[in-house]
Amino acid sequence: MVKPTKVTNRIRVLRESAGVTQAELAKRIGVTRQTVIAIEQERYSPTLELAFQIARVFDAGLDDVFQYPEGETP
């Protein structure tokens, strides 16, 4: 069983409110649609660079797109 990531995201909400499809988002950040699906479903943690690119598409800050639980330590 794969340990789920603690990082959650609001990509789907932001994407739907912006009227952007998964395929369009994938094209804009230079990944496959399957990678966008995996990130949305929190089955893959994107690199920091990819996270910034996603945030930039929605004109949002990194914290507005990705969340990490308060007080979590490794």
Add this chain to the structure above:
Amino acid sequence: MVYEERNTWVGLIVSAIGMTIYVIVVLQQAGGGPVTEVVWWPIMLWTIGLSIVVSIVASILWGIIAGMRDPDGVGRSDQRDRDIAHMGSRVGQAFLVIAGLGVLVLCAFEADWFWIANTMFFGFALSAFVGGVASVIAYRRGLV
């Protein structure tokens, strides 16, 4: 299914079939006698060569079929593919190390060349196969 996942599946299937055929041919050549009497190296080289050719041909054919449905996805790979490939390699490496140690032990005991070569051969095959299985699981269930 993305390009790299298809290639991983092709590698997995071809290596499993290739190894099975190799074992069957070697056992047939032995004909119930000692396997160390079998001239193993041509069979091994043919298995390696044919596996590479079949993998390439199968990848191209599957790519053509997939490209008809999704032309944008042909030949594309991204950071997730690279991360999964690294993870698969790390998982597979353990078997290479085990095979390497096995070869050292066999050499120390002056084992027949058949066992030395085949230990290394199966180490490579198992490394690729287990790494491939780990990669396929990561594609299906996630990599976090």
